[in-house]
Amino acid sequence: MEPSVLGAKYDKIAQWWHDQHVDSAYGVNQFQRAVKFARRGGKALDVGCGSGGRFVRILEGNDFSVTGLDVSKEMIRLASLNHPRHKFLHQDICCWETEQRFDLIVAWDSIFHLPLAMQKPVVTKLCQLLAEGGILIYTFGNAEGEHTDRWHDDTFYYSSIGINENVQVLINNGLSVLHLELDQYPEKHVYTIAAKL
Secondary structure (H helix, E strand, O other): OOHHHHHHHHHHHHHHHHHHHOOOOOOHHHHHHHHHHOOOOEEEEEEOOOOOOHHHHHHHHOOEEEEEEEOOHHHHHHHHHHOOOOEEEEOOOOOOOOOOOEEEEEEOOOHHHOOHHHHHHHHHHHHHHEEEEEEEEEEEEOOEEEEEEEEOOEEEEEEEEHHHHHHHHHHHOOEEEEEEEEOOOOOOEEEEEEEEO
C-alpha cells in the first residue's frame, strides 16, 4: 500500500486512535526495556509516531529530544499539539532523508504497513540512522509475505520478511540483537531490540 494511501486511512481514525492510545499501557513494558539499554538523553526518532502519547512521555522522562515521523497529516497535527517541545514531520520513512543520527529509534507497529519490497531497505535505513551505541526497537510479523485485513470499515495492508530475514538485516548492518520476543503469542507479533555497538 502506498504510504499516502495509508496516511489518508489513518487521518480518518486519528482522533479515535489518540483517545485509545494516549494513556494506553500497550507496548510500554517493551519500550521501557529498550530505553534501559540506551544512554540517557540524546536524540530519539519515532517512526510512525501517531499522535504521540506514551512513548514520547517516556522519552521526555529520560531527557531525549524527539523527532516523530508519520504518513498521517492528522496524526502529526495531534502529536504537535500534544508535545509542542518536540518536532513532528509529515513524512514517509521510505524516502525521508536526514543527516542526523539518533541515539534511540522506535518503530512500533508502523513499518509492517510498508510495501514488502521496502522492508529490507527501511530496516537498513533505520540501522544507518543510529548513532554509535544507539538502540533500535521495532515490531514486525512472524511471517513472510503480505496480506490485507479489515479494520474500522477499511482495508489495511501488512507485510513482513519474517524473523530470520529481519535478524539478518540487523547483523549485516553491524547491529547486535539484545532481545527478540513473540510478545503476543499466539499472535505473530514480534518485537526486537538491537544495538549498534
